[in-house]
Amino acid sequence: MIEAGFDACRWLNLKKLVLSLLKPHQELIGIKYFTSRVNNNPDKQKRQSNYIDALESTDIKIIYGKYQDGSTECKRCGNTWRTAKEKMTDVNIATSIIIDAFKDEYDMAMLISVDSDLTPPIREVHGLFKDKRVFIAFPPKRHNSSMALIAKGSEIIGRKRLVDALFEDEVMSRTGYKLKIPNVWKKDNG
Numbered sequence: 001m002i003e004a005g006f007d008a009c010r011w012l013n014l015k016k017l018v019l020s021l022l023k024p025h026q027e028l029i030g031i032k033y034f035t036s037r038v039n040n041n042p043d044k045q046k047r048q049s050n051y052i053d054a055l056e057s058t059d060i061k062i063i064y065g066k067y068q069d070g071s072t073e074c075k076r077c078g079n080t081w082r083t084a085k086e087k088m089t090d091v092n093i094a095t096s097i098i099i100d101a102f103k104d105e106y107d108m109a110m111l112i113s114v115d116s117d118l119t120p121p122i123r124e125v126h127g128l129f130k131d132k133r134v135f136i137a138f139p140p141k142r143h144n145s146s147m148a149l150i151a152k153g154s155e156i157i158g159r160k161r162l163v164d165a166l167f168e169d170e171v172m173s174r175t176g177y178k179l180k181i182p183n184v185w186k187k188d189n190g
Contacts, residue, residue, distance in 0.1 A: 015058040017165035036065040065089040094121035108133040
């Protein structure tokens with residue numbers, strides 16, 4: 001289970017990353033990627049769609065939340081501007097962790113996130129299912145003590161591991177279309 005928001009490497013092959021995190025005796029059953037569709041920014045929408053298509057080429061299941069429109073006001077000058085907040089991602093992750101445990105779809109769920117809002121569902125899984133384990137993999141240079149304490153294991157993913165898990169510059173979509181890394185992301189990955 002992976003939450004959106006990796007800033008370090010945007011053309012990241014999540015399947016390759018997750019496989020690199022598994023121990024030799026562990027088997028990957030599936031990957032879920034939780035995100036929301038960007039709206040009102042055509043360039044970002046195109047980049048996101050391209051990336052999601054690349055992820056889907058590796059059989060990752062995408063679970064969508066939504067963006068809620070709002071506005072922010074500058075306290076100094078009174079100027080306002082449009083903002084959008086991602087909604088439902090935490091709830092979707094929490095729901096998935098618990099439902100998948102009830103359905104016995106994992107022995108260990110690996111969660112890549114630093115969001116402490118996910119601490120309660122992790123605690124509940126460990127309380128209700130003594131044989132289940134939620135392991136936390138934190139993005140580079142990120143850590144959350146409350147999550148690490150409740151998890152049954154954690155580690156910080158090194159930047160090199162992310163760089164090693166990048167897609168090639170071109171990826172073939174499930175429909176046979178060539179997907180290319182957006183030019184603006186190329187410089188961020190080196």
